Amino acid sequence: MNLKKLGIISTLLSTTIFGASIDHVQNYTPEYNANPAQQGAINKSATVYFNPAGIMRLEEGTYFTGGLQVAIGQETMKYESNTYDADLLAPIPNFAIYKVQEDKGYFFTFGPQAGGGKLEYKDGVSGIKVLEDLTLHLPNPSNPTQIIPVTAKANSHSATGENMYAQTTLGTAWNVNNKLSLSTAGKVVYGYRKLSANLNANLDISSKPVVASIDSERTAWGFGGQFGLNYTPNETWNIGVRYDTPIKMKFKTKATSNTTIPGFGFEMFFPQYGDGASYRRDLPGILAIGASQKITDKWTVFYGGNYYFNESANIDRDVITTDATTGKKHSGVEYKNGWELSLGTEYWINEKVAILSGINYAKTGAKSESYSDIEFALDSFLVGGGIKYLPNENTEIVFSVSHYFYEEGSYDKYGSDANPLVYDKNISSVGISFTKKL
Numbered sequence: 001m002n003l004k005k006l007g008i009i010s011t012l013l014s015t016t017i018f019g020a021s022i023d024h025v026q027n028y029t030p031e032y033n034a035n036p037a038q039q040g041a042i043n044k045s046a047t048v049y050f051n052p053a054g055i056m057r058l059e060e061g062t063y064f065t066g067g068l069q070v071a072i073g074q075e076t077m078k079y080e081s082n083t084y085d086a087d088l089l090a091p092i093p094n095f096a097i098y099k100v101q102e103d104k105g106y107f108f109t110f111g112p113q114a115g116g117g118k119l120e121y122k123d124g125v126s127g128i129k130v131l132e133d134l135t136l137h138l139p140n141p142s143n144p145t146q147i148i149p150v151t152a153k154a155n156s157h158s159a160t161g162e163n164m165y166a167q168t169t170l171g172t173a174w175n176v177n178n179k180l181s182l183s184t185a186g187k188v189v190y191g192y193r194k195l196s197a198n199l200n201a202n203l204d205i206s207s208k209p210v211v212a213s214i215d216s217e218r219t220a221w222g223f224g225g226q227f228g229l230n231y232t233p234n235e236t237w238n239i240g241v242r243y244d245t246p247i248k249m250k251f252k253t254k255a256t257s258n259t260t261i262p263g264f265g266f267e268m269f270f271p272q273y274g275d276g277a278s279y280r281r282d283l284p285g286i287l288a289i290g291a292s293q294k295i296t297d298k299w300t301v302f303y304g305g306n307y308y309f310n311e312s313a314n315i316d317r318d319v320i321t322t323d324a325t326t327g328k329k330h331s332g333v334e335y336k337n338g339w340e341l342s343l344g345t346e347y348w349i350n351e352k353v354a355i356l357s358g359i360n361y362a363k364t365g366a367k368s369e370s371y372s373d374i375e376f377a378l379d380s381f382l383v384g385g386g387i388k389y390l391p392n393e394n395t396e397i398v399f400s401v402s403h404y405f406y407e408e409g410s411y412d413k414y415g416s417d418a419n420p421l422v423y424d425k426n427i428s429s430v431g432i433s434f435t436k437k438l
Contacts, residue, residue: 167187305340
């Protein structure tokens with residue numbers, strides 16, 4: 001039993017709130033909730049994030065856009081008849097300013113890049129229950145260098161985790177001609193991952209309970225590039241392409257931990273959260289391609305897709321964890337490449353009000369053996385809708401709502417030794433954005 005997989009007493013859920021890649025999110029703006037097919041869209045509030053070369057198709061001027069999304073829901077782990085829940089409430093702000101003049105444009109954005117929010121499992125996590133059903137191989141309290149068979153019984157356990165990444169992007173766009181425009185930008189990302197956990201358990205090798213705790217923060221800075229292309233072949237179609245380079249992120253850890261039994265601390269099972277640890281958890285490159293098709297003067301259909309190059313990214317690949325049933329060491333989990341497909345519509349009821357709607361399917365690339373209490377990136381299906389309102393010719397307001405239907409995941413590594421662990425999510429999001437042409 002690899003305790004990284006089980007996530008003993010941990011809940012630093014590195015799964016993304018909105019289910020895109022392993023860490024990446026794509027809900028950069030509230031309009032994405034209503035119409036996730038933004039890769040080839042031309043609009044005032046979202047194009048600067050999803051299709052920056054496309055800002056050259058907007059009217060000349062200086063624009064400001066800002067928004068707020070709030071994710072609400074629940075993440076759940078199950079083992080046998082036991083269910084462990086954590087409620088989610090995560091506000092996600094964004095803002096951008098950009099300028100279009102003649103054949104040149106400039107843009108600055110700030111907002112989410114990856115991660116989720118804060119989750120608290122007051123009643124512990126499912127991995128602890130699995131421990132009680134298995135024979136472990138742990139350090140002998142009287143001789144920590146000796147590994148001996150142990151059975152365990154948890155008295156109490158709880159955990160809280162946070163996982164957030166913020167980005168800022170600064171770039172330029174320009175017209176090649178009246179149909180083709182290009183963009184290039186630099187991006188800075190800050191990642192923050194926090195774990196606080198406590199355990200009180202009885203071991204058959206000790207007359208006293210083992211009491212362990214940890215308060216750990218992993219932080220990293222990363223730098224990358226972004227390249228975009230927008231092509232408008234005619235009055236009906238617009239095509240957008242964006243490539244975000246991989247972002248190397250080396251997380252360094254500051255932690256305080258305690259244990260009453262030498263060698264049986266959180267660092268044994270989670271070396272990446274131990275004080276002074278330094279491990280890479282990169283953000284993979286993204287290729288985003290999309291198109292918009294004007295069906296009528298009032299109705300536009302949007303198509304989009306994202307491809308995540310997870311296999312080429314080092315996502316805690318170098319972390320060596322201990323298999324507590326055998327005492328053997330194991331390297332980190334490998335991931336497959338992920339992808340998404342989106343479809344959206346925008347229909348103008350009149351000159352001031354439009355109805356938005358969209359769907360998105362996300363295949364994360366996470367293998368079932370990667371599911372654990374510390375991360376379970378589940379495939380998902382998004383359904384969203386919203387309203388776009390123009391109070392005047394220079395102002396735009398978007399209201400949006402979405403719900404994510406996740407495909408339940410299970411992990412059955414232990415065969416007859418333990419029942420499968422089951423992972424699920426139930427998350428919705430509401431958002432509002434305001435855009436002004438100054």
